[in-house]
Amino acid sequence: MQPTTDVNYHPPLIRNDPARIAVIVLAVLAVAAAITWLGPILKPLLTAVFLFFVARSAERYLSRHGWPPWLAYLTLFFAALIAATLITLYAYGEAATFRQQWPAYQQRITARLPGWANNVMGSWEDLFQVSSRDVIGYVFAHGVGIVEFMLLTFFYLLFMILGAQKTPARVRRAFPGERSEAILRIADEISRSIEQFIRVKTIVSLGMGASAAILMYLFGLKQWLLWGFLFFALNYITYIGSIAACVPPILLAFVDLPNIAGAIVLSILIVANRILWIDYVEIKLSGQHLNLSSVLLFVWLAYWGWVWGVLGLILAYPMLASLKLALEHFESTRKWAILMGDD
Numbered sequence: 001m002q003p004t005t006d007v008n009y010h011p012p013l014i015r016n017d018p019a020r021i022a023v024i025v026l027a028v029l030a031v032a033a034a035i036t037w038l039g040p041i042l043k044p045l046l047t048a049v050f051l052f053f054v055a056r057s058a059e060r061y062l063s064r065h066g067w068p069p070w071l072a073y074l075t076l077f078f079a080a081l082i083a084a085t086l087i088t089l090y091a092y093g094e095a096a097t098f099r100q101q102w103p104a105y106q107q108r109i110t111a112r113l114p115g116w117a118n119n120v121m122g123s124w125e126d127l128f129q130v131s132s133r134d135v136i137g138y139v140f141a142h143g144v145g146i147v148e149f150m151l152l153t154f155f156y157l158l159f160m161i162l163g164a165q166k167t168p169a170r171v172r173r174a175f176p177g178e179r180s181e182a183i184l185r186i187a188d189e190i191s192r193s194i195e196q197f198i199r200v201k202t203i204v205s206l207g208m209g210a211s212a213a214i215l216m217y218l219f220g221l222k223q224w225l226l227w228g229f230l231f232f233a234l235n236y237i238t239y240i241g242s243i244a245a246c247v248p249p250i251l252l253a254f255v256d257l258p259n260i261a262g263a264i265v266l267s268i269l270i271v272a273n274r275i276l277w278i279d280y281v282e283i284k285l286s287g288q289h290l291n292l293s294s295v296l297l298f299v300w301l302a303y304w305g306w307v308w309g310v311l312g313l314i315l316a317y318p319m320l321a322s323l324k325l326a327l328e329h330f331e332s333t334r335k336w337a338i339l340m341g342d343d
Contacts, residue, residue, distance in 0.1 A: 048156030
């Protein structure tokens with residue numbers, strides 16, 4: 001049979017192969033089921049991977065200033081432990097203070113809202129009547145799972161740090177020749193991409209949290225330091241976190257500040273501060289716009305948030321960026337990386 005010479009003929013872009021489509025759908029469902037089922041194992045593992053890149057970036061900085069690697073990692077461990085303890089104690093103290101101040105807030109809300117809204121607020125009152133006994137009971141009820149997660153994450157992270165120096169040699173022995181160099185090059189680019197993401201996120205989170213805290217302090221908003229820390233912590237959840245961090249201080253501004261005009265001005269400044277740091281400074285520090293489809297990123301965040309909660313939202317973007325970067329390095333999968341982009 002002679003090939004067609006019709007200039008108007010175009011081959012189909014996608015093969016109509018039901019078997020192939022069925023295999024892809026089954027593979028996606030199998031991966032999703034495996035992730036859901038293996039959550040207790042994968043969550044501490046991926047958390048350890050995330051923390052490994054955080055620790056390695058800080059270790060490289062200290063090593064450039066003459067610190068031995070073992071001393072750098074040991075210092076980072078104790079610094080993280082002390083910081084986590086102080087943050088936990090501070091957050092608990094602020095939560096207890098807010099609970100004590102809630103009756104005064106409720107009176108102000110009642111005075112400013114119409115009658116039908118006060119009936120709705122009455123149904124929310126029980127949300128803030130949480131005693132120390134309730135908190136302790138919750139901690140004990142979930143204590144075993146929390147300790148198990150922390151121990152698994154710690155040991156995963158410890159073994160990653162101890163084995164990091166030996167990994168390139170093992171890859172070269174397992175895949176001799178150009179193949180090993182290609183694998184190491186892909187791994188190095190993924191590593192640098194995640195480290196850049198963490199570095200930029202940390203700088204932007206610190207700047208946005210500090211500037212927001214200063215604004216709230218100048219306007220006289222209570223718990224300004226807590227809300228500033230909230231901006232810092234939630235910004236690690238790409239896009240969604242920084243938006244969610246704006247909600248509590250804006251709502252409390254209309255309750256805590258003496259006049260509505262001040263609350264409106266502070267709300268505008270908080271939103272403008274978020275736009276400045278996220279839509280300008282973060283993009284400038286990154287060197288380029290986040291080249292990921294907004295729709296894909298939203299679906300990805302929604303899935304991981306549904307499966308793993310807040311932890312999934314934090315890990316979602318690094319995982320998606322790493323997947324796209326890996327797909328770009330192979331000719332057979334580069335088209336999928338292009339489809340994932342925002343260009």
